Amino acid sequence: MKAIGGSETHVHLIFQMEPFVNLSEFIGKLKGSSSFEMNTLHGKNSLKWQRGYGIVSFDTKNLSSVRQYVENQKEHHSKGTVKKLLEEFTRFE
DSSP: OOEEEEOSSOEEEEOOOOTTSOHHHHHHHHHHHHHHHHHHHHOTTSOOOOSOOOOOOOOGGGHHHHHHHHHTHHHHHHHTOOOHHHHOOOOOO
């Protein structure tokens, strides 16, 4: 894990993965295990994930600036300085 940050409504993770890893399987296991753990510790339905997820890929030369953004999520949301590319989810149907 390179970085983690979020607000009350969502979370951003920065991680590096090998190209042979099945991304949807990885995200499913991440969501499942974190829900199980939180619901065990804090009661049923204390953590609910949305159905989908968003992925943004970036070059390692941008890691520092993306990490800084992710680690300061609450500040960006309170000041209204969110980056549209990293925050906006567009549903494709």
